[in-house]
Each structure stands twice: as C-alpha cells, then as structure tokens.
Amino acid sequence: MKKIGKWEKIQKNKKIDSLPSHINKDMLSSEISTNEKVLKESFQNCSDFVIRPIYISGETKIFVIYVDGLSDAKTLDEVFLKPMMFEGLPEGMGEVRQIGQILKQHLVAISQVTTVSKMSELVDGVLKANVGIIVDGETDALLAELKGYEKRGIEEPSTEVVIRGPRDGFIENLRTNTSLLRRRIRSTSLKTEPITIGEFSQTDVIIAYIDGIVQDSILDEVRTRLKRIQIDGVLESEYIEEFIEDNPYSPFPQIQNTERPDIVASSLLEGKVAILVDNTPFALVLPMTFWSGFQAAGDYYERFMYATFIRIIRFILLNVCIFFPSIYVALTTYHPKLIPTSLLISIAASRESVPFPAVIEVFLMEFMFDGLREAGIRLPKPVGSAVSIVGALVIGQAAVQAGIVSAPMVIVVATTGIASFGIPRYSFGNAFQMLRYVMLILAGCLGFYGIVIGFIALIIHLVNLRSYGVPYFSPVAPLILRDLKDIVIRTPRWAFNYRREFFAGRNKKRIPKGQKPSPKQGRNSK
Amino acid sequence: MNRRLICFVIYSSLLFTSGCWDRVEINNRAIWIATGLDAIEKEGIQLTGQILIPSSMNPQNGGGGNGEKNFFLISAIGKNITDATQKIQMKLSRKAFYGQRRVLLLGEEFAKLGLKNQLDFTIKDPNASLRTDAFVVKKGTAIDMLNLSYPLENIPAEAPLKEHSQAGGMSDTSYLHFLKAVNSKGIRPSLPAIEIGNFQDGEGVGKKGEKSYQLTGSAVFDQDLKLCGYLNMEEYRDQLWIMEVLKKRSLTILIEDGNVSLDLDKMGSKVIPEISRNKNIKFTIVLTGEGAVIENNTNLDLTQPKNLEFMQNEFNKQYKKQVAHTITKVQTEYGTDIFGFGEVIHKQIPYQWRDLMNDWDKKFSDADVTVKVNLTIRRVGMSGPSLRK
Numbered sequence: 027m028k029k030i031g032k033w034e035k036i037q038k039n040k041k042i043d044s045l046p047s048h049i050n051k052d053m054l055s056s057e058i059s060t061n062e063k064v065l066k067e068s069f070q071n072c073s074d075f076v077i078r079p080i081y082i083s084g085e086t087k088i089f090v091i092y093v094d095g096l097s098d099a100k101t102l103d104e105v106f107l108k109p110m111m112f113e114g115l116p117e118g119m120g121e122v123r124q125i126g127q128i129l130k131q132h133l134v135a136i137s138q139v140t141t142v143s144k145m146s147e148l149v150d151g152v153l154k155a156n157v158g159i160i161v162d163g164e165t166d167a168l169l170a171e172l173k174g175y176e177k178r179g180i181e182e183p184s185t186e187v188v189i190r191g192p193r194d195g196f197i198e199n200l201r202t203n204t205s206l207l208r209r210r211i212r213s214t215s216l217k218t219e220p221i222t223i224g225e226f227s228q229t230d231v232i233i234a235y236i237d238g239i240v241q242d243s244i245l246d247e248v249r250t251r252l253k254r255i256q257i258d259g260v261l262e263s264e265y266i267e268e269f270i271e272d273n274p275y276s277p278f279p280q281i282q283n284t285e286r287p288d289i290v291a292s293s294l295l296e297g298k299v300a301i302l303v304d305n306t307p308f309a310l311v312l313p314m315t316f317w318s319g320f321q322a323a324g325d326y327y328e329r330f331m332y333a334t335f336i337r338i339i340r341f342i343l344l345n346v347c348i349f350f351p352s353i354y355v356a357l358t359t360y361h362p363k364l365i366p367t368s369l370l371i372s373i374a375a376s377r378e379s380v381p382f383p384a385v386i387e388v389f390l391m392e393f394m395f396d397g398l399r400e401a402g403i404r405l406p407k408p409v410g411s412a413v414s415i416v417g418a419l420v421i422g423q424a425a426v427q428a429g430i431v432s433a434p435m436v437i438v439v440a441t442t443g444i445a446s447f448g449i450p451r452y453s454f455g456n457a458f459q460m461l462r463y464v465m466l467i468l469a470g471c472l473g474f475y476g477i478v479i480g481f482i483a484l485i486i487h488l489v490n491l492r493s494y495g496v497p498y499f500s501p502v503a504p505l506i507l508r509d510l511k512d513i514v515i516r517t518p519r520w521a522f523n524y525r526r527e528f529f530a531g532r533n534k535k536r537i538p539k540g541q542k543p544s545p546k547q548g549r550n551s552k
Numbered sequence: 553m554n555r556r557l558i559c560f561v562i563y564s565s566l567l568f569t570s571g572c573w574d575r576v577e578i579n580n581r582a583i584w585i586a587t588g589l590d591a592i593e594k595e596g597i598q599l600t601g602q603i604l605i606p607s608s609m610n611p612q613n614g615g616g617g618n619g620e621k622n623f624f625l626i627s628a629i630g631k632n633i634t635d636a637t638q639k640i641q642m643k644l645s646r647k648a649f650y651g652q653r654r655v656l657l658l659g660e661e662f663a664k665l666g667l668k669n670q671l672d673f674t675i676k677d678p679n680a681s682l683r684t685d686a687f688v689v690k691k692g693t694a695i696d697m698l699n700l701s702y703p704l705e706n707i708p709a710e711a712p713l714k715e716h717s718q719a720g721g722m723s724d725t726s727y728l729h730f731l732k733a734v735n736s737k738g739i740r741p742s743l744p745a746i747e748i749g750n751f752q753d754g755e756g757v758g759k760k761g762e763k764s765y766q767l768t769g770s771a772v773f774d775q776d777l778k779l780c781g782y783l784n785m786e787e788y789r790d791q792l793w794i795m796e797v798l799k800k801r802s803l804t805i806l807i808e809d810g811n812v813s814l815d816l817d818k819m820g821s822k823v824i825p826e827i828s829r830n831k832n833i834k835f836t837i838v839l840t841g842e843g844a845v846i847e848n849n850t851n852l853d854l855t856q857p858k859n860l861e862f863m864q865n866e867f868n869k870q871y872k873k874q875v876a877h878t879i880t881k882v883q884t885e886y887g888t889d890i891f892g893f894g895e896v897i898h899k900q901i902p903y904q905w906r907d908l909m910n911d912w913d914k915k916f917s918d919a920d921v922t923v924k925v926n927l928t929i930r931r932v933g934m935s936g937p938s939l940r941k
Contacts, residue, residue, distance in 0.1 A: 359575045363651030363681060367585065367707060370652060374578045374606035383577050471567045473575070 058162040096155035098174025138171035183285035191327040200304035206287040227259030241531035280493040297530035313493035319454035343448035352469035360473030379429035385470030581649040586709035588694025590659035599636035600627035633673040656686040657694035663779035684727040688771035738894025810850030816843035833919040844931035854932040889916040
C-alpha cells in the first residue's frame with residue numbers, strides 16, 4: 027500500500043508541473059484565445075492533433091479540434107464544415123452569444139453531441155475520437171461523436187472454433203463488441219457500466235451483467251477491484267486479469283477469457299459478470315470454475331448426448347494430458363510389475379539401445395514438443411509447414427531410428443500433445459501443460475508414490491482456490507447436486523431448471539419445469 | 553515470502569538428494585519370467601531362471617522369428633533359494649526382476665523332498681508376483697522343461713499358463729491357492745502337473761526336437777508338503793468341479809452302441825457336511841452344470857423330451873460314478889483332503905471343527921461321500937436327429 031501511495035504522489039506532482047499556474051486551466055475560458063493556448067500547450071508536439079479555426083460572419087471564431095485518424099474527417103466536412111462555411115448561421119437564430127446552443131441544436135448534424143465545460147473533459151473527449159468544437163465567448167464546448175478510425179471486420183474467432191453455432195467474434199472495438207452482446211440480449215436488464223482504466227491509455231472498460239440475475243456481492247467486488255487498479259496502460263484484458271484475480275500464484279486461471287460473444291451472453295444469463303476491454307477481442311468472464319475450463323461453446327450447440335459423450339472424452343484427455351507421461355515413467359522405472367508381460371517386453375525391446383533414463387527421455391521429448399509448439403506460433407506461415415515437417419521427421423522418426431529415444435516414448439509424448447489440445451480453453455490448458463512437468467519430476471523421483479502426492483497436492487490446491495467467492499471446484503466440492511447437470515454430463519436444455527447456486531443472485535429459476543417434449547404433452551396443449 | 557521460497561527450495565531439493573531411489577530402468581532389469589526348482593542331492597536345490605532377451609524380441613528387427621531362442625536359462629545351486637539367487641546374480645549383468653514371473657516349475661524330485669523348507673522366499677520377496685501358476689513337472693526336471701521353446705508363444709513360459717487356463721483350471725491363481733492350502737488345516741495343497749511330451753500323439757510322428765508341454769492332471773501333496781501322487785486329467789477336472797473352480801468341461805459318455813458329448817459352461821457345486829451323533833462324517837456333494845449336446849452319435853432323437861430326459865439321467869449316472877471314484881481314490885490312496893472338505897466343515901459347523909481338525913486326514917479318509925450330479929441339457933445343437941438315424 028505504501029508503494030502505491032508514493033506512486034500516486036509522483037503522478038500528481040507531474041500534472042501540476044506540466045501545467046502553468048497563472049490561470050485556472052480546468053475550466054473553459056470565455057476567451058477563445060486562452061482556450062486555444064491551453065489546448066495547444068497540452069497537445070504540444072502531437073503531430074496528429076488538428077485545431078481548425080472557422081470564422082462565421084467574419085467575426086465569431088469557432089475552433090474545430092480533433093485527432094487526425096481517429097475522427098472521420100470526411101463526415102466532418104460534410105456535416106459541419108461545409109454548411110458552416112458556405113451557408114453561415116441561419117438567419118433569425120437569435121443572439122450570437124448563444125451560438126453554442128444553436129450549433130448543438132441545429133447545426134451539427136451529428137446524432138451524439140454532448141456539452142462539456144471543463145478543459146480536461148474536452149481533451150479527454152478529443153482523445154477518445156470525438157470532435158471538439160469551441161466557440162468564442164462560450165464557456166461550454168461541444169463534443170460530437172465522429173469516430174472514424176480503422177477497425178477489423180467481424181471474423182470467426184480462431185481460438186474457439188465451433189462446428190455448429192454462431193461464427194462471429196469480438197473485435198478490437200469496444201462499441202462493436204457491446205453491440206454484439208446487445209444483439210443477443212435485447213433487454214434493458216443487460217447493463218454495461220463504463221469505467222476508464224489506465225493513467226495514459228485511458229482505456230474504456232465495460233462491466234456487463236444482467237440486472238436481476240447477477241449476484242450483487244460479486245458485482246460489487248468486481249467494481250471495487252477494477253477501481254483499485256492503478257496502471258499506466260491497459261493494452262489487453264490480461265493486464266486487468268492479473269490485477270483482479272484471487273490467487274495470482276495459482277497456475278490455474280481464475281477468470282475465463284473468450285473471444286466469443288455467445289459465450290459471454292450465455293455466461294451473463296447464468297449470472298456471471300463480463301468485463302469488456304477496448305482494443306482487444308478478449309473479454310473476461312467471471313467467476314470461473316474448474317469445470318468451465320473444459321466446457322466448449324460447441325457443447326451447447328450439439329444435442330445433449332453427443333455433448334456429454336465428448337465431454338467425457340475431454341475429461342479423459344485432460345487427465346491424459348497431465349498424468350500420462352508421468353505414469354509411463356513411474357511404470358517403467360519403478361513398477362514394471364504392473365505392466366502386462368508382453369507390453370513390458372516390447373517396451374523393454376525398444377528401450378534396449380536408449381542411452382538415457384526414461385525421465386530424461388520424456389523431458390527431452392516434451393521439451394522438443396513444446397519447442398515445436400512455440401515455434402509454430404511464432405513462425406511466419408510459409409516457413410511453418412517446413413518446420414513442422416522437419417520436427418515430425420526429426421523427432422518422430424530419426425530420433426527413434428538413431429536410438430536416442432524409444433518408440434513408445436514418442437507415442438506417449440504424441441498422445442499427450444494431442445490430449446493437451448483437447449482442452450477447449452487455451453489458458454486453462456496451459457496450466458496443465460506446466461503441471462505435467464511437475465508431475466514428471468515427482469514420478470521420476472518417487473514413482474507412483476510421487477504421482478499420488480502430486481495429485482493430492484493438486485486437488486488440495488484446486489479445492490482451496492476461489493474465484494470471486496465461488497469455490498473453484500464447485501459444484502463438485504462443495505457438492506451441489508442440482509448443479510451437477512452441466513459438469514461432466516450435460517443434461518438436455520429443458521432440464522436446466524435452475525441457475526448455478528454460486529453464480530446467480532436473486533433469480534435462481536431459469537426455465538419452468540415440465541418442458542420435456544413428449545407426444546402426450548402435445549395433445550394436451552392442443 | 554522469502555522464507556517461503558527458501559522452504560520450498562529446501563523441500564524440493566529433498567526430492568533429488570534423498571539418494572535412496574529404487575529407480576531401475578527397464579534396460580537394467582533382467583526380466584525373469586519363469587522359475588524352476590530342482591533337487592540336487594546333498595548340495596540342496598538348483599534354481600533355474602528363464603530370462604528374456606529383449607533385443608531379440610524387437611518388433612522393428614523382425615522379432616524373434618529367425619530361429620534363435622529369445623530367452624536364456626541361468627541356474628545355480630544353493631542351500632536355499634536366496635543362496636541360489638545370490639549365486640545367479642553373479643552371472644547376470646542386470647538386476648533380476650521377479651515381478652513378471654508367472655510360472656513356477658517344481659521338479660518331481662524336488663516336490664518329493666518336500667517344499668516346507670523352501671517356499672518362504674516366494675512369499676516374502678515384495679517383488680515376487682503371487683499371480684503365479686505353479687506346476688509339478690511329472691517324471692522330469694524343471695530345467696528340462698524351461699529349456700523348451702514353444703512355437704506359438706513369444707514368451708515360452710506363457711504356454712503352460714495358457715494351457716492351464718484353456719483346460720478350465722485356476723491358471724495364475726493356482727500358486728495362491730496352494731499357499732492358502734498350506735496355511736489351512738481343512739484343505740491339503742495340490743498343484744497342476746505338467747509333462748514333457750510330443751506335439752503329435754501316435755506312432756512314428758513328432759521329430760525329436762519338437763517337444764511340448766502337456767497338462768496331465770494334478771499333483772497331490774500331503775501334510776508335510778511332500779508330493780504323494782498324481783491325479784489324471786479327468787480326476788483333476790473332477791477335483792476342480794467339486795472345488796467350484798472349473799468353468800467349462802466336455803463330458804463324453806457311451807450310450808448303448810454310440811457316444812454323446814455334452815459341453816458344459818455353467819458349472820456349480822455344493823458340499824453339504826453332516827456329522828452324526830456317533831461322530832460319523834458324511835458329505836453330500838451336489839454338482840450342477842448346464843450345456844449343449846455338441847456331438848450325438850447315438851440313435852436317440854434329442855428333439856423328443858423323453859430322450860432328452862433319458863440322456864440327462866444317463867449323464868448324471870455315469871458322472872456320479874466317475875466323481876465318486878475320484879474321491880474314493882484320493883481317500884484311499886493318498887488320504888489327504890485336497891478338495892477342502894475340512895474347510896467346508898470349518899465354515900458351516902465351526903464348533904465341531906475344533907475336535908476334528910487335528911486328525912483331519914484320517915477322518916477325511918473315513919468319511920462317507922455321496923455324490924449327486926444334476927446336469928441340464930439346454931441346447932441340442934443346430935439340427936434335430938443325429939446323422940445315424
């Protein structure tokens with residue numbers, strides 16, 4: 027706490043230093059030349075800052091202020107400059123003194139216009155892609171929203187692909203993202219609270235939730251934690267995530283991130299809270315539980331039986347991902363008794379010429395695999411395929427033929443690699459990637475005993491973990507039977523009668539009971 | 553925070569520096585798949601191990617099909633097993649690993665001398681697998697047996713094991729049963745017996761080198777764990793049936809001038825003990841079985857219920873005689889209760905057992921045994937009457 031206080035002081039001092047002290051900088055002056063001076067001073071050396079003077083009837087001076095590239099200059103010409111310069115003020119519009127009012131009401135043909143009276147608000151507005159208009163003799167300025175910066179089109183998110191389901195994803199523009207949400211939940215209950223974070227970046231952050239479903243204690247906690255953040259800039263939602271998560275030393279993410287508006291919308295309907303951050307397509311959803319780590323969006327867009335089946339597969343993959351290499355090491359070096367004889371012999375046969383112990387062998391291969399994975403992300407696309415071929419040949423075949431690693435080891439590592447991609451949430455899978463190495467060390471030193479120790483430690487950690495007051499392992503531990511409907515098995519949608527105990531606040535009922543379709547029901551309803 | 557970090561480093565270094573690792577890589581283990589024990593006069597016992605050569609079984613190099621043996625035998629003579637093991641280890645470049653030992657062969661001479669002084673090792677060693685099938689090598693030595701390779705099995709020691717399980721015996725739990733019997737007063741141990749024989753039966757066939765293992769029944773032990781005789785295969789099956797171990801069996805009987813075979817798959821048994829006032833012990837053994845007639849070389853048309861019933865009775869009658877004969881043979885010739893009748897009394901009439909257990913072998917020999925066989929023919933095959941009709 028001490029450190030933060032100090033930092034705050036430094037920031038304050040800076041502000042005072044950079045502004046001249048003889049005039050009240052913050053209020054807009056009626057003298058337009060003073061305003062101009064102040065503005066030019068604050069935008070000193072900002073080459074993208076435009077301040078454009080206009081004279082109406084040869085006397086009244088108007089300044090149009092915007093940041094080049096952020097505001098739509100073309101539209102500005104169309105709707106403001108042209109009528110202003112060629113047509114002038116309409117006649118009989120009253121006194122020149124109220125020109126600002128007139129401008130706002132009649133002249134600026136832009137839908138969103140606000141009036142500000144403080145210099146800092148004006149500057150902020152301009153920096154947020156608005157066009158500022160100050161008029162001589164007025165102590166108010168107009169901020170017209172004319173955002174005109176470049177943005178990416180809406181694309182299918184590449185990290186969370188579904189076979190069936192909506193294909194739109196968030197983009198870097200916050201407004202577009204909220205519109206994607208609003209299109210899904212057309213209710214006034216969907217609230218989007220704005221908050222600005224970042225000393226320099228002044229990033230817009232939106233807390234989205236559904237009023238009436240959300241648990242107020244969680245929402246309040248989100249607000250306080252967000253307000254606590256003091257940071258120079260927020261460039262990605264991860265910047266925020268690290269400030270507001272419960273246990274920073276856990277390998278497991280306690281806040282879910284997603285690029286998919288449908289995931290956010292469905293989470294909101296469950297009573298969760300979403301945090302949208304400008305300039306990044308990744309939204310944060312909280313609270314998160316262990317089980318949401320392997321629920322994919324596709325689960326809800328397939329019929330429930332297949333969804334359940336695939337979830338069970340995924341659960342097995344999750345365990346394979348973390349335990350398989352260590353079990354292999356423990357079995358072959360400590361407990362060969364447990365391996366069926368013929369399998370043991372084929373493992374022994376292929377290990378015959380391998381110079382390293384099994385642990386070292388696994389480490390080598392896992393290291394190479396993770397290396398390939400990392401290289402695959404970094405490599406430019408044309409080179410990527412070449413590297414993957416080399417990787418596959420070198421690791422898969424040449425290493426086995428040269429007798430550096432054994433063939434079963436390649437199978438183990440490859441299976442583990444595939445399994446690690448079976449976890450739908452990337453950042454959740456990362457935790458298991460890392461823990462795999464811990465398990466390997468334990469298995470290499472202590473055998474199955476070590477794996478069991480590691481497993482127990484892992485479970486203890488997971489059970490202790492909380493995300494915004496929600497136990498990470500819920501509803502399995504603590505056990506809430508009603509909520510088990512959407513954990514490993516996914517029951518049909520008409521059976522989701524209640525919202526999750528820990529997420530939803532007041533409104534726990536989700537859908538009325540008795541909607542299971544059946545022929546009998548059809549006749550009755552007729 | 554700093555203290556936590558230091559604690560973490562210290563504790564995690566325990567993992568690597570503790571030094572008492574029992575980690576042994578597979579390529580530093582000699583996979584010992586079968587043990588043979590033979591008696592050597594005066595000097596004690598000869599321990600033989602069958603050890604696999606993994607490199608000869610590498611699937612990438614074409615795998616063992618090139619006529620070379622993929623195992624080798626190693627043996628040593630010692631006062632007891634540990635002594636011999638130690639001597640064997642001097643000849644072995646890798647640590648002998650007993651975890652995969654599935655077969656234990658006892659030479660006939662060794663079994664006759666008695667196992668009492670030699671078996672402790674197999675129970676005490678934590679690495680030794682108790683899922684072992686033990687055999688007595690009838691008319692032979694264990695080392696001869698271990699020297700044979702088996703054309704079907706990559707691991708030759710698996711051949712007797714699989715033969716045993718094909719015969720419906722207890723296969724890899726037989727040694728465990730044996731040990732249980734050793735520690736119980738109401739049952740005397742018996743082990744399956746195996747013999748070296750030719751693959752082809754009959755005159756003039758079978759090259760000299762092509763020897764096979766052949767299950768020949770069971771070896772009966774007495775109270776001192778000394779081999780006292782053998783039962784043949786049919787008798788062994790009767791024994792297993794009474795002990796409710798047998799899972800399948802084919803029965804063949806002669807009726808008039810033809811013969812019939814019944815393939816049983818659901819088999820059960822019940823032993824009912826009865827002790828009269830004058831301390832006469834009586835056992836009633838009810839054997840049940842269900843199955844299909846798979847060969848019918850008689851004139852009987854089994855689609856007729858009358859004939860079916862007749863045949864069922866015929867089976868019951870003939871096998872009642874056969875089982876009774878087996879029991880009488882054990883009672884009179886060997887006088888040791890390999891069926892575990894004593895255990896049945898122990899469980900069902902425990903207060904009487906205390907008086908009986910001390911001289912059980914004799915009482916077993918004197919007991920009255922009544923056998924009842926209740927077979928049910930469920931299916932009579934695909935076609936109706938037999939071809940002879």
